[in-house]
Amino acid sequence: xxxxxxxxxxxxxxxxxxxxxxxxxxxxxxxxxxxxxxxxxxxxxxxxxxxxxxxxxxxxxxxxxxxxxxxxxxxxxxxxxxxxxxxxxxxxxxxxxxxxxxxxxxxxxxxxxxxxxxxxxxxxxxxxxxxxxxxxxxxxxxxxxxxxxxxxxxxxxxxxxxxxxxxxxxxxxxxxxxxxxxxxxxxxxxxxxxxxxxxxxxxxxxxxxxxxxxxxxxxxxxxxxxxxxxxxxxxxxxxxxxxxxxxxxxxxxxxxxxxxxxxxxxxxxxxxxxxxxxxxxxxxxxxxxxxx
Amino acid sequence: xxxxxxxxxxxxxxxxxxxxxxxxxxxxxxxxxxxxxxxxxxxxxxxxxxxxxxxxxxxxxxxxxxxxxxxxxxxxxxxxxxxxxxxxxxxxxxxxxxxxxxxxxxxxxxxxxxxxxxxxxxxx
Numbered sequence: 001x002x003x004x005x006x007x008x009x010x011x012x013x014x015x016x017x018x019x020x021x022x023x024x025x026x027x028x029x030x031x032x033x034x035x036x037x038x039x040x041x042x043x044x045x046x047x048x049x050x051x052x053x054x055x056x057x058x059x060x061x062x063x064x065x066x067x068x069x070x071x072x073x074x075x076x077x078x079x080x081x082x083x084x085x086x087x088x089x090x091x092x093x094x095x096x097x098x099x100x101x102x103x104x105x106x107x108x109x110x111x112x113x114x115x116x117x118x119x120x121x122x123x124x125x126x127x128x129x130x131x132x133x134x135x136x137x138x139x140x141x142x143x144x145x146x147x148x149x150x151x152x153x154x155x156x157x158x159x160x161x162x163x164x165x166x167x168x169x170x171x172x173x174x175x176x177x178x179x180x181x182x183x184x185x186x187x188x189x190x191x192x193x194x195x196x197x198x199x200x201x202x203x204x205x206x207x208x209x210x211x212x213x214x215x216x217x218x219x220x221x222x223x224x225x226x227x228x229x230x231x232x233x234x235x236x237x238x239x240x241x242x243x244x245x246x247x248x249x250x251x252x253x254x255x256x257x258x259x260x261x262x263x264x265x266x267x268x269x270x271x272x273x274x275x276x277x278x279x280x281x282x283x284x285x286x287x288x289x290x291x292x
Numbered sequence: 293x294x295x296x297x298x299x300x301x302x303x304x305x306x307x308x309x310x311x312x313x314x315x316x317x318x319x320x321x322x323x324x325x326x327x328x329x330x331x332x333x334x335x336x337x338x339x340x341x342x343x344x345x346x347x348x349x350x351x352x353x354x355x356x357x358x359x360x361x362x363x364x365x366x367x368x369x370x371x372x373x374x375x376x377x378x379x380x381x382x383x384x385x386x387x388x389x390x391x392x393x394x395x396x397x398x399x400x401x402x403x404x405x406x407x408x409x410x411x412x413x414x415x416x
Contacts, residue, residue, distance in 0.1 A: 179387075
């Protein structure tokens with residue numbers, strides 16, 4: 001071999017060895033990088049799973065926990081006849097909902113406040129004060145139909161599903177067991193969102209639109225909710241307590257949109273029953289006495 | 293030209309060797325830095341365990357730091373009704389009331405009669 005060729009071969013061999021020498025110490029770093037990638041992939045997979053839609057059973061457990069906290073705080077109003085009546089009106093409007101994979105449950109809360117709210121999976125509450133503010137059955141139907149609209153539109157559920165902090169820990173053993181730390185955190189978050197912060201105005205408008213649709217399809221006049229909202233506005237201006245006026249869009253805007261729909265759909269049915277007599281007979285216990 | 297190639301090859305080789313030397317050096321320094329960092333973290337953790345900002349208060353009042361933090365939070369903002377409801381701890385009786393609510397159902401024939409009595413004429 002000529003010395004020049006030998007020199008060149010040696011030079012190339014040295015270069016290849018140098019590259020190999022660089023790669024060998026990097027093996028450990030590569031292993032560490034591999035671990036890092038694996039952990040990142042696991043984390044991403046977990047995060048993706050956490051943001052997947054909840055199953056119906058999971059939704060039910062969250063709704064049940066929210067309902068348990070609501071009952072613990074307010075207590076149910078114990079009047080079998082009124083509970084039955086509210087369930088009859090509720091069942092009538094809920095039958096018109098697009099969402100029939102859940103069972104709608106209705107209950108009256110023992111509170112003077114003028115409120116109504118729904119938890120995931122169809123738990124719907126109306127306070128004694130809200131029932132008392134209604135003047136006829138079509139107004140009660142309008143309020144209950146608005147809450148059915150929230151459940152049908154999955155408004156609360158979508159917030160929960162998107163909230164990474166709320167869903168953290170979903171994969172822990174017994175996360176969905178009644179009273180678990182996970183359900184406590186989740187239901188507490190739902191109640192803060194519902195009552196202190198309020199849903200997005202778009203969700204409230206959507207529940208209004210769904211509500212009048214259900215009430216009208218059930219046979220009630222479509223303006224029951226709008227009439228209730230007008231009274232609610234007046235009542236809260238006179239000191240009545242309600243988170244509806246605090247967290248919901250202004251009544252003026254809501255009623256304007258409701259009226260637009262009623263006009264567009266030709267739902268101005270003056271002959272539809274408001275059922276004031278039946279309502280008065282069923283709700284006399286919660287109505288404030290004259291002069292009181 | 294051949295000289296240039298040779299010179300270039302030598303330069304590449306030199307650069308590679310330098311890179312090799314520095315990477316080995318960095319690896320050693322890196323691992324030393326890691327060790328130092330871990331030691332510092334452990335020391336900080338020990339310090340935290342021994343007592344942070346609330347340790348003095350704990351010694352005086354006998355309250356835990358968690359209690360102090362909760363009090364501070366409650367003092368700085370009002371707790372909304374939703375939060376109050378969310379903090380409620382349902383009793384067995386409350387859970388039974390929810391179960392009763394779930395099990396409560398009005399027979400379909402009663403719903404139908406109710407609608408007929410009110411002349412509601414629902415769709416479906």
